[in-house]
Amino acid sequence: MQAHTRNYVEAQKASVDDFWSTVLFNLKEEFGVNTFNSWFAPLSFLEIQDNILRITAPTQFIRECVINNYLHKIKQIAAQIDPRIKVIDLRVKANSATIATPTVAQEKKVYTNDNDTSSIKVEAYESSNLTSSLDSRYTFDNFIVGPSNKLALSAAQAVAEGRKNGIHNVIVIYGTVGLGKTHLLQAVADYINATQPNRSAAYLSAEKFMHQYILSLKNNSSLGFREHLRSLDVLLIDDLQFICGKSSTQQEFANTFNALVESGKTVVISCDRTPYQLELDMRTKSRLAGGLVTEIKAADLALRYEILKNKAQNLNLDLTKDVLEFVSQSVTSSVRELEGALNNLAHHAFNSGIELNLRNTKEILKDCILAHEVVVSIPTIIDTVAKYYEVTTKEILSKSREPRFVLPRQVAAYISKQLTDKSLKDIGHALGKRDHATVIYSIKKLEERLSVDTSINEDIAKIQDSLGMLPKL
Ligand code: ADP
Ligand code: MG
Numbered sequence: 001m002q003a004h005t006r007n008y009v010e011a012q013k014a015s016v017d018d019f020w021s022t023v024l025f026n027l028k029e030e031f032g033v034n035t036f037n038s039w040f041a042p043l044s045f046l047e048i049q050d051n052i053l054r055i056t057a058p059t060q061f062i063r064e065c066v067i068n069n070y071l072h073k074i075k076q077i078a079a080q081i082d083p084r085i086k087v088i089d090l091r092v093k094a095n096s097a098t099i100a101t102p103t104v105a106q107e108k109k110v111y112t113n114d115n116d117t118s119s120i121k122v123e124a125y126e127s128s129n130l131t132s133s134l135d136s137r138y139t140f141d142n143f144i145v146g147p148s149n150k151l152a153l154s155a156a157q158a159v160a161e162g163r164k165n166g167i168h169n170v171i172v173i174y175g176t177v178g179l180g181k182t183h184l185l186q187a188v189a190d191y192i193n194a195t196q197p198n199r200s201a202a203y204l205s206a207e208k209f210m211h212q213y214i215l216s217l218k219n220n221s222s223l224g225f226r227e228h229l230r231s232l233d234v235l236l237i238d239d240l241q242f243i244c245g246k247s248s249t250q251q252e253f254a255n256t257f258n259a260l261v262e263s264g265k266t267v268v269i270s271c272d273r274t275p276y277q278l279e280l281d282m283r284t285k286s287r288l289a290g291g292l293v294t295e296i297k298a299a300d301l302a303l304r305y306e307i308l309k310n311k312a313q314n315l316n317l318d319l320t321k322d323v324l325e326f327v328s329q330s331v332t333s334s335v336r337e338l339e340g341a342l343n344n345l346a347h348h349a350f351n352s353g354i355e356l357n358l359r360n361t362k363e364i365l366k367d368c369i370l371a372h373e374v375v376v377s378i379p380t381i382i383d384t385v386a387k388y389y390e391v392t393t394k395e396i397l398s399k400s401r402e403p404r405f406v407l408p409r410q411v412a413a414y415i416s417k418q419l420t421d422k423s424l425k426d427i428g429h430a431l432g433k434r435d436h437a438t439v440i441y442s443i444k445k446l447e448e449r450l451s452v453d454t455s456i457n458e459d460i461a462k463i464q465d466s467l468g469m470l471p472k473l
Contacts, residue, residue, distance in 0.1 A: 018214050019081060020045035025211045026077045031070075039066055040074075044093065051086040053078050056093040063092050081218055132204045132238075137314075138186035144310055146303030149180055151294040156184040159234060159266055160191040162199065170261060170291025171268045172275055178334025179296040181270035185236045188268060192234060201234035206242040210249040229256045233265055240271040244279040254284040261287060299335055304328035307335055308342060315346050323361045330365065341365055376467050378416045378430040385412040388463050397432035410446040411456070413439050415463060 028036040042062055046054040053075075057063035066074070071088060078085045140160070145153050152173045158164070159171060173181050189203035204212070216225035229235060235256070243249045260267050271278060274295075275288035299307065305328040312319045319327075327345075331338045348354045348364050386393045389408040396409050409431060416427045417439075424436040431439065450456055 019048075022081050022211050022214055023074065023078050025207065027070075027074065030073065030077075039070060043090075048082065048085065051084050052089050053082075053085045053087070054089045054091075056091055058093055063090055066090060081215060132208050134186045134190050134203060135182075136190075138183040139190055140187045142310070142314070143180065143183055143187060144303060144307045146299055146306070148297040148299050148303060149184075152180075152184060152296045155292050155294055156188050156268070159268055160188045162196065168292040169264060169266045170288060171266070172288050172291050172293040173268070173270045173296060174272065174274060174293070175296035176272060176298075176334070178336030179298065180335060181296060182238050184296075185238050185268060185270055188234065189236055199233045200231070201236065202229070202232050203236040203238065205238045206240050206253075209237060209253060210243050210246065213249055213252050226252075226256065230259050230263075232260070234268065235260055235265070236268040236270075238270045240269045241273060241278060250280060254281055257284060258287070267291075298332070301328060304332070304335070304338055308338055311339060311342055312346075315342070317342070317346050317349060317356075319345070319356060320358075322358050323356055326358055326361060327365065376419050378412075378420060378422060378427060381416050381419065381463075381467065382412045382431065384463055384467055385415065388459065388466070399432070407446075407456075410442045410449075411460060411463065413442045414446045415460065415467075417443060419464070419467070 024036075024040060027040045031040070039062060042058050043066070044056045044058075046056055048054070055074075057066060067090060071090065075085070075088050078088070140153075140157065143149075143153060152175075155171050155173070173184060175181060186203055189201045192199050192201035213222070213225060216222040237253070240253075243253055257267055269288060269291075275285055275291075275293060278285060278288070280288070305324055308324055308328050309319070312324070323345075327341055328338070331341045345356055345361060345364060348360075349356050354360055354364075382396055383393055385408050386396050389404070389411075391405060391408055395405050396412060398405065413427055413431055416422065416430070417424070420427075422430075424439045428434040428436050428439040446456070
């Protein structure tokens, strides 16, 4: 009875933001990220009043498309979260001044439940709702090991096989995006589910944890939610940073986490920073930090090469050694980007039958490599130009009008304009405190020379190459 009352109070506290973000989350799950970004992300929540959910679209076009294709689904999802919703009012957003945004009082009203708290029933929690679906490609067999992920892999394998990680039953795998955290966590859940019927494991993203928790409060099934999680042998929560700082969800996570750890169960967490950098209460933080904490670092060239080769084979895409080398050398930021590049190549090979030789590969990947990989600073450009023309950086920055310094100075200005988004004023400043008119003049002079002297074009291509740019095709 006390627990029911607490549910009710917690439910009342849930804000309008939680409601709308839960609707959006479900729409994203249902329709995928592309449809979501095109049609649902632009919608704005206004209010819920008299059984009407009012939302706005930024344009008539989006409004009509949503009404024709998705309105029934939005209504169904919204009504699941708040059964009072019977009608959806979708209008084109008027000037912001004419739209009444919900007041604090209205926000509170949204989740006011008219029932007597004593009549609220705790419904059984539907456990199949809980877990995030697993990607069948994310298995240990498909995970390629290298120095940057070796420790994380062995910790994950130990959990999967039920071996003790020393004294640890808390594992934290952290690292920036696209390095294989989700892959490893899902591999653990997949392995346990497939091979050990007497052990139960659940993988869920922290985002899903939050939305399921909020939903369970609305459905009065939060006790079931808790019990289900606490009955697991292994709980895997991905991207924990997502719920940090969101007070009630974070507290719910901390309670679940502590209950599992205290009863000797295993919890595996992934996040994008160290446990101490997470916004959590000290007790949970220090428990996490006291676990087996391993970082996945960026993959080195050899690992990128192997991953690419493996993923190409899985796609039945025959890539030559020079293409594999080029792609793994050029795409360095994350394995996810590497995979993006590979999918791009596969798309061209399978849809236009194009032969994936080195030249075509460079052409296909030109934009994504330029967009993602090259971040050069003006000082780096000046140093590289100086080295190429065998002068010193100081000489390029000097006031000297000697031709052997003027050309490198013009080339440095020209490349800086092409490869950075700095203003001409910034470029001038970095090039020996020159004003922006001087930079314009330098670039103009160089362009005149380029049209008559092709050797300077070659110089520029070589300099771009040593800056890590694609060599000219
Ligand atoms: P994160 O969760 O760290 O952001 P993901 O696990 O989503 O990264 O990995 C991004 C992509 O890169 C996934 O498709 C994953 O399969 C792949 N990947 C990352 N590391 C490896 C690896 N060592 N071997 C094979 N694939 C990998
Ligand atoms: Mg991930």
